Amino acid sequence: MTSATASAPLRQVGKPRRSITRWVPIILIAFFVLAAVFAPLLAPYDPNSQNLLGRMRPPGTMSRSFHYLLGSDELGRDLLTRLIYGARVSLFVAIASVILSGVVGVLLGMLAGYLRGWVELIVMRLVDVFLSIPAILLAIITVAVLGTGLVNVIVVLALTRWPRYARIAYGQTLSVANMPYVRLAAFMGASTPRVLLRHILPNIIGAVTVVATLEFGLMVLFEAGLSFLGLGVQPPTASWGAMLSSGRNYLATAWWIATFPGLCLFLLILAVNLIGDDLRDRFDPRSQ
Amino acid sequence: MMTETAQRDETPVLAIKDLRIQIGGLDVVDGVSLRADRGRILAVVGESGCGKSLTALSILRLLPKAARIAEGRIELEGTDLAHLPEKDLEDIRGNQASIIFQEPIASLNPLMRVGAQVEEALRLHRGLSHAEAQREALAMLVSVGIPDPQRRARQYPFELSGGMCQRVMIAAALICRPRLLIADEPTTALDVTIQAQILDLMKRLRDEVGTSIIIITHDMGVVAEMADDVAVMYGGRVVERGPVDTIFAAPAHPYTHLLLATVPRLDGHRKSALRTIEGIVPGVDQWPKGCRFRSRCPLATDVCARRPSLDPVDATGHAAACWHKDRLREIA
Numbered sequence: 001m002t003s004a005t006a007s008a009p010l011r012q013v014g015k016p017r018r019s020i021t022r023w024v025p026i027i028l029i030a031f032f033v034l035a036a037v038f039a040p041l042l043a044p045y046d047p048n049s050q051n052l053l054g055r056m057r058p059p060g061t062m063s064r065s066f067h068y069l070l071g072s073d074e075l076g077r078d079l080l081t082r083l084i085y086g087a088r089v090s091l092f093v094a095i096a097s098v099i100l101s102g103v104v105g106v107l108l109g110m111l112a113g114y115l116r117g118w119v120e121l122i123v124m125r126l127v128d129v130f131l132s133i134p135a136i137l138l139a140i141i142t143v144a145v146l147g148t149g150l151v152n153v154i155v156v157l158a159l160t161r162w163p164r165y166a167r168i169a170y171g172q173t174l175s176v177a178n179m180p181y182v183r184l185a186a187f188m189g190a191s192t193p194r195v196l197l198r199h200i201l202p203n204i205i206g207a208v209t210v211v212a213t214l215e216f217g218l219m220v221l222f223e224a225g226l227s228f229l230g231l232g233v234q235p236p237t238a239s240w241g242a243m244l245s246s247g248r249n250y251l252a253t254a255w256w257i258a259t260f261p262g263l264c265l266f267l268l269i270l271a272v273n274l275i276g277d278d279l280r281d282r283f284d285p286r287s288q
Numbered sequence: 289m290m291t292e293t294a295q296r297d298e299t300p301v302l303a304i305k306d307l308r309i310q311i312g313g314l315d316v317v318d319g320v321s322l323r324a325d326r327g328r329i330l331a332v333v334g335e336s337g338c339g340k341s342l343t344a345l346s347i348l349r350l351l352p353k354a355a356r357i358a359e360g361r362i363e364l365e366g367t368d369l370a371h372l373p374e375k376d377l378e379d380i381r382g383n384q385a386s387i388i389f390q391e392p393i394a395s396l397n398p399l400m401r402v403g404a405q406v407e408e409a410l411r412l413h414r415g416l417s418h419a420e421a422q423r424e425a426l427a428m429l430v431s432v433g434i435p436d437p438q439r440r441a442r443q444y445p446f447e448l449s450g451g452m453c454q455r456v457m458i459a460a461a462l463i464c465r466p467r468l469l470i471a472d473e474p475t476t477a478l479d480v481t482i483q484a485q486i487l488d489l490m491k492r493l494r495d496e497v498g499t500s501i502i503i504i505t506h507d508m509g510v511v512a513e514m515a516d517d518v519a520v521m522y523g524g525r526v527v528e529r530g531p532v533d534t535i536f537a538a539p540a541h542p543y544t545h546l547l548l549a550t551v552p553r554l555d556g557h558r559k560s561a562l563r564t565i566e567g568i569v570p571g572v573d574q575w576p577k578g579c580r581f582r583s584r585c586p587l588a589t590d591v592c593a594r595r596p597s598l599d600p601v602d603a604t605g606h607a608a609a610c611w612h613k614d615r616l617r618e619i620a
């Protein structure tokens with residue numbers, strides 16, 4: 001007992017700055033998540049109520065009953081309100097599609113790498129096929145089949161992104177599966193799900209998490225791209241991506257329309273990446 | 289034709305009969321028969337590539353994909369493992385028979401606490417609750433000589449030394465009190481002092497747990513230290529076997545004789561200089577017909593082109609496969 005408590009402070013000596021890099025991104029993300037969850041309570045106005053007389057007003061101006069803290073957009077809607085509501089769409093789409101594509105991809109990749117044989121053949125051939133089709137083309141085809149909408153955007157993103165996870169999970173599983181401890185566990189009678197979840201998954205989750213954090217940022221941008229093409233979330237629903245792309249047109253005359261959603265995206269992606277780094281360290285006890 | 293002269297009273301824990309293992313059509317293990325008796329330690333010894341590991345792995349049907357058992361029986365307390373369905377084997381592995389390997393660190397999951405890994409077999413085979421399994425695992429960690437087991441159980445393998453990891457592996461292998469423990473070069477990766485401790489530990493647990501042990505080694509020193517019985521392998525065959533004292537005192541096979549001569553002797557009684565056996569082990573596809581030791585044997589004659597059978601030398605169970613057992617003293 002005494003030596004256990006003695007070793008605890010020892011661990012922290014090497015990482016003095018850790019508490020800051022750990023908490024700042026968590027606070028940031030908590031901030032965005034809270035904004036998304038409590039949007040109706042926090043937002044000063046209705047996200048869709050227009051004020052054509054107060055179009056593209058700079059931050060801090062007032063027009064009729066509106067007080068535009070962060071300015072207004074090209075239809076005179078309050079930017080702060082739309083940012084708060086936009087957090088909902090951006091976070092939800094990104095989180096849901098990362099989880100969906102991650103679970104599907106990691107599961108298929110692990111099965112392919114562990115079972116080998118025809119499972120490997122089919123899964124990895126599918127991965128190649130999916131990765132060879134341009135993501136946007138695949139998205140357009142899927143939307144044509146499924147139609148637009150929030151859920152469909154998530155399905156589209158998961159469909160286009162699972163091969164990334166499958167590939168990393170497959171490669172990692174191949175190397176881990178040959179470790180004596182995995183073979184021992186299997187030979188001792190651990191079932192395939194138990195071997196995969198208890199022995200292989202913990203050893204590959206670090207690499208998967210790193211991919212997932214990169215993917216998270218990408219998903220936010222993908223959603224923006226799809227919305228920009230009119231294939232994603234349909235107007236007037238606010239999303240940071242859609243706001244960013246429509247604000248692009250007014251960058252010279254009304255910088256705030258694109259800048260604030262861009263800043264939000266930047267902070268969100270940065271925070272997620274910092275958390276990803278931290279998670280990777282924590283998943284792997286060797287790096288402690 | 290009586291090859292098993294000295295029948296011990298009990299049926300052996302493990303009896304391998306005429307085991308033949310093929311890789312790519314070649315007999316890499318060719319007609320091996322071994323027996324591990326209750327509460328005894330059998331050492332399987334031989335140079336690299338002679339088929340020791342394949343033989344050991346085949347017992348629990350852990351052979352690599354390329355290899356297959358072409359013939360023979362592997363009887364664990366009467367049950368023929370060579371022909372058992374895979375499902376039934378799961379019941380046996382880690383439960384009635386366990387195996388430990390050369391690399392203790394690679395044999396442990398780096399991301400699982402060592403305590404949980406010792407418990408694993410108990411939970412798989414006995415369906416014990418976490419608390420019960422934990423209690424037994426702690427007791428086992430104590431008996432394999434791990435100090436402060438409460439704390440160690442909560443650590444990860446990278447926090448333990450190689451010798452400590454091997455102790456944990458032994459604890460995990462013995463937690464279900466198996467009848468048979470197979471140890472494939474368990475101390476080769478460890479330094480000499482730790483090596484001696486681990487061997488001592490295995491000997492002690494043999495008595496405490498009541499398990500028979502098959503230890504695979506290329507080190508005659510380990511054989512002398514550990515074994516009750518020894519089987520000497522060359523070219524995928526057992527060339528000599530018997531009680532360790534008999535074989536050390538009076539080897540009947542030229543290969544064993546030369547192998548013993550390579551062991552440095554402290555008393556300087558025979559050769560003081562360290563010897564090696566002349567020539568190299570031929571590749572699997574280049575073994576000569578008949579006696580496979582023929583290409584290196586100083587006593588080889590034409591008759592050796594026929595395969596010698598493993599015939600008894602005396603009534604103690606000592607047997608050797610050589611046409612010229614009587615000419616051994618001719619080797620300098």
Ligand SMILES: Nc1ncnc2c1ncn2[C@@H]1O[C@H](COP(=O)(O)OP(=O)(O)OP(=O)(O)O)[C@@H](O)[C@H]1O
Pocket residue numbers: 311316334335336337338339340341342343352353354355506572
């Ligand atoms: N997976 C495999 N594929 C092909 N050949 C193999 C395989 N495993 C073993 N062999 C061959 O079978 C023969 C016996 O191998 P085995 O591992 O049993 O030897 P060993 O006596 O344990 O040697 P060592 O002391 O080096 O461990 C060797 O010649 C080896 O090349």
Ligand code: SF4
Pocket residue numbers: 541542543579580581582585586587588589592596609610611612613
């Ligand atoms: S049978 Fe012949 S070749 Fe083989 S060990 Fe005996 S003497 Fe040597």
Ligand SMILES: [Mg+2]
Pocket residue numbers: 340341342472
């Ligand atoms: Mg070996």
